[in-house]
Amino acid sequence: MNAGTLFSSRSARLLLGLLAVLSLAPLGVDDYTLSILIAVLLQAYLGMSWNVMMGFAGQFSLGHALYIGLGAYAAGALFIHFGVSPWIGVFAGMTVSVAVSSVIGMLGFRFKVMGVYFALLTIAFAEFTRVLFDHWGWVGASSGLVLPVTNRVSDDFWLLRGSTSMFYYLILAMTVAGFLFSRSLLMRRIGYYWQAIRENEDAADALGIPVFRYKMIAVVISAAMTSVGGMFIAFFSNNLFPESIFSMHRSLELILGPIIGGVGTLFGPILGAVILTAMGETFTILGEHVGIDGVKQIAYGICLLAILIVKPNGVWPWLRHRLGLDGDGK
Amino acid sequence: MSDHTTIPSSSKGITRRQFSATAATGALLTTAAAGLPLRKARAATPLKLGILLPRSGHLALIGQACQRGADVGLAMLKEMGYSVEFMNADTESNPDVGRTQAEKLIREGANMLMGAFDSATTLAIAGVAEQKGVPLVVNIAAEPKLTEQGFKYTFRNFPSAGMLGKGGLLLYKDMFAAAGVTPKTAVLLHVNDSFGMGMLNGINALMPKLDLPFQIVETIAYDPKARDLSIEVAKAKAAKADFVMTVTRLNDAILLVREMVKQQVETMGITSPGSPGMYDKQFLKALGKYAEFCSVNIPWFDPKQEMAAQLQQRFEKAHPDESCDLNVGFTFEAVLIAADAHKRAGSNDPAALTEALRATNIAKRVMIGGAIKFEANGQNMNLRSAVVQNLNGKPTVVLPAESAEAKFVFPMPPFKSRG
Numbered sequence: 031m032n033a034g035t036l037f038s039s040r041s042a043r044l045l046l047g048l049l050a051v052l053s054l055a056p057l058g059v060d061d062y063t064l065s066i067l068i069a070v071l072l073q074a075y076l077g078m079s080w081n082v083m084m085g086f087a088g089q090f091s092l093g094h095a096l097y098i099g100l101g102a103y104a105a106g107a108l109f110i111h112f113g114v115s116p117w118i119g120v121f122a123g124m125t126v127s128v129a130v131s132s133v134i135g136m137l138g139f140r141f142k143v144m145g146v147y148f149a150l151l152t153i154a155f156a157e158f159t160r161v162l163f164d165h166w167g168w169v170g171a172s173s174g175l176v177l178p179v180t181n182r183v184s185d186d187f188w189l190l191r192g193s194t195s196m197f198y199y200l201i202l203a204m205t206v207a208g209f210l211f212s213r214s215l216l217m218r219r220i221g222y223y224w225q226a227i228r229e230n231e232d233a234a235d236a237l238g239i240p241v242f243r244y245k246m247i248a249v250v251i252s253a254a255m256t257s258v259g260g261m262f263i264a265f266f267s268n269n270l271f272p273e274s275i276f277s278m279h280r281s282l283e284l285i286l287g288p289i290i291g292g293v294g295t296l297f298g299p300i301l302g303a304v305i306l307t308a309m310g311e312t313f314t315i316l317g318e319h320v321g322i323d324g325v326k327q328i329a330y331g332i333c334l335l336a337i338l339i340v341k342p343n344g345v346w347p348w349l350r351h352r353l354g355l356d357g358d359g360k
Numbered sequence: 361m362s363d364h365t366t367i368p369s370s371s372k373g374i375t376r377r378q379f380s381a382t383a384a385t386g387a388l389l390t391t392a393a394a395g396l397p398l399r400k401a402r403a404a405t406p407l408k409l410g411i412l413l414p415r416s417g418h419l420a421l422i423g424q425a426c427q428r429g430a431d432v433g434l435a436m437l438k439e440m441g442y443s444v445e446f447m448n449a450d451t452e453s454n455p456d457v458g459r460t461q462a463e464k465l466i467r468e469g470a471n472m473l474m475g476a477f478d479s480a481t482t483l484a485i486a487g488v489a490e491q492k493g494v495p496l497v498v499n500i501a502a503e504p505k506l507t508e509q510g511f512k513y514t515f516r517n518f519p520s521a522g523m524l525g526k527g528g529l530l531l532y533k534d535m536f537a538a539a540g541v542t543p544k545t546a547v548l549l550h551v552n553d554s555f556g557m558g559m560l561n562g563i564n565a566l567m568p569k570l571d572l573p574f575q576i577v578e579t580i581a582y583d584p585k586a587r588d589l590s591i592e593v594a595k596a597k598a599a600k601a602d603f604v605m606t607v608t609r610l611n612d613a614i615l616l617v618r619e620m621v622k623q624q625v626e627t628m629g630i631t632s633p634g635s636p637g638m639y640d641k642q643f644l645k646a647l648g649k650y651a652e653f654c655s656v657n658i659p660w661f662d663p664k665q666e667m668a669a670q671l672q673q674r675f676e677k678a679h680p681d682e683s684c685d686l687n688v689g690f691t692f693e694a695v696l697i698a699a700d701a702h703k704r705a706g707s708n709d710p711a712a713l714t715e716a717l718r719a720t721n722i723a724k725r726v727m728i729g730g731a732i733k734f735e736a737n738g739q740n741m742n743l744r745s746a747v748v749q750n751l752n753g754k755p756t757v758v759l760p761a762e763s764a765e766a767k768f769v770f771p772m773p774p775f776k777s778r779g
Contacts (some may be wrong), residue, residue, distance in 0.1 A: 061492075062463040068462065164557065172558050173521075174480065176505045181488040193491075267455065269483040274455060314450070323415040323424060323450065 079255035079301030085294035087248035088228030093152030095280040101260025131253030165268035188234035190265040284346030292344025406443035407702035417453025429688030442699035455484040479503030499694035507739040525562035527745035528634035528657035541769035543602030550607035551584040613637030628771035639755040641683040653772035655749040668726040682738030
């Protein structure tokens with residue numbers, strides 16, 4: 031793919047329009063609304079990261095919270111202990127995540143651990159790491175790691191200390207970069223190899239595609255991308271606890287966006303994140319009016335179930351068809 | 361419905377204008393769901409208190425208990441001349457949700473925040489409070505970092521983990537002095553989750569420093585979700601220690617004592633240096649006479665305070681099937697602190713409220729301890745743990761002496777003698 035192809039397509043121009051609207055959002059909304067938009071974009075970014083591994087290469091992971099946690103803790107701990115900028119710390123997080131994901135990939139792919147069994151392996155590593163961090167004093171053990179919060183007048187982009195607007199633009203940039211990177215991967219030979227592996231691994235192998243190597247590449251790219259999201263979470267939320275950052279709940283939350291939007295599609299994780307957050311906020315307001323605790327979770331679950339029953343392939347493939355964008359890439 | 365829905369010829373595709381509108385709508389969908397960013401004018405009275413509690417999610421039961429404490433207390437506070445309005449928000453036991461809910465409450469005009477039971481969520485909310493300059497009164501959260509970060513707007517009327525551990529362990533000296541019996545050995549059974557491991561580390565670090573008269577001869581960890589604790593209890597029995605120390609949650613506490621009865625583990629006492637479970641109504645209901653004489657060292661209601669008795673009476677009337685425990689007490693006190701600061705400040709301005717909170721001095725309270733006052737770091741140091749022992753089917757304060765309703769029973773009567 032080249033830039034010319036991308037920006038001449040109809041959907042790309044429409045996406046640029048959407049991007050323009052999002053870029054102007056901080057001028058017209060308050061911090062609460064920005065926080066909601068940050069939640070949407072963060073979920074979209076993390077969903078895209080997972081999508082590289084599952085959607086493109088067909089390798090099912092249920093333990094991506096592992097890479098979020100590693101990215102978050104690496105950048106957070108280096109900042110707290112040595113004052114290292116998160117822009118340097120993020121590379122430490124990516125390096126650790128790549129190393130750990132390589133071990134998981136090697137174990138899984140060498141020993142033919144596939145499908146749900148591979149997913150179980152990813153859960154096991156996430157849980158093992160959570161227990162490890164729960165007892166590791168240098169990162170605060172179960173007491174967690176708390177980044178200093180101050181009432182700042184100006185933003186410090188180098189140390190990522192500052193306003194909600196600064197974090198909004200950062201996650202917007204990360205999401206755009208993640209989208210372009212995903213599209214770039216998908217439109218290259220590597221993307222076609224991954225799709226061949228996803229559809230039929232044995233056939234891909236018979237065709238001479240180095241299956242092991244390309245599966246490993248998918249795993250490490252996905253892990254590295256996810257760890258960048260972890261760095262963002264650390265500096266935006268300012269506190270890290272092993273129990274929440276490595277939790278199974280976070281891993282499941284991460285994959286919901288692509289599943290609702292459309293696994294393997296480029297825009298699916300973004301649309302899924304918008305749908306999930308809008309649904310969540312709507313049901314929160316509804317729950318407050320009804321005054322029954324937990325009504326949000328029930329309504330949310332029913333809606334998720336309904337979407338998955340009605341649109342098992344996700345909403346984006348259907349919407350793309352309705353919008354007449356079928357011939358315009360993914 | 362399938363993905364192959366026929367598109368009517370008249371609507372083949374959608375016009376660009378329509379799509380642009382759809383895209384813009386989509387981008388701002390959440391904005392619409394959340395409401396427009398209108399800043400409401402702040403009235404001088406009453407205080408708009410944003411209450412953030414985990415009323416759903418895995419901490420829902422405790423969050424709902426805290427909410428009951430606030431709700432029951434509201435009528436009491438109004439009768440006492442305070443003027444407070446609640447703005448309730450559910451943190452869903454999720455720090456990320458807690459953060460956005462705090463921002464939402466501030467946007468909707470909350471003058472002060474109160475919450476949020478768990479430390480991770482409270483830290484997330486404290487960050488928002490700090491950035492916005494809106495004071496936060498912490499009802500329950502033991503993480504020491506909450507008052508070690510240099511936050512200017514966070515005030516905590518709950519002991520930090522260190523204070524809890526030390527206060528709970530120090531009481532053992534008073535317990536044995538009151539009973540006139542000093543055991544020499546203990547076996548420690550504890551849950552192996554973050555809380556249990558944190559308590560274990562604290563106990564191990566403090567035991568040598570506090571010069572306690574007994575030694576822990578065996579430490580046995582177990583999974584709080586365990587369905588069978590027979591091996592752990594057998595191991596504890598084999599240790600032949602004088603008494604049993606526990607760090608539990610609710611369900612495992614029931615399982616543990618039930619198994620001790622089954623295996624006839626006769627010990628001088630079952631005590632906890634500070635953990636939930638053994639004072640809970642469900643524990644008392646499930647174990648009946650075998651729940652008797654179990655004790656926990658925790659912050660508790662002061663039975664000598666009139667306000668505490670009044671709150672407990674009202675709570676029992678409103679919620680006869682629920683426990684009126686420390687979750688209720690500390691949440692009520694947090695609301696009291698907020699309302700008192702508002703009354704003294706005579707203003708809804710967050711800066712004035714913060715200054716008033718800093719000058720808090722409340723002598724009449726519901727929990728055991730001295731007057732509620734905040735140190736420069738926002739921590740109330742006048743908090744004490746009590747020994748709460750189950751007597752006649754009710755958690756009863758037996759120590760400190762000035763608050764005691766009954767005498768501490770130690771050694772406890774053997775299980776087999778209880779009929």
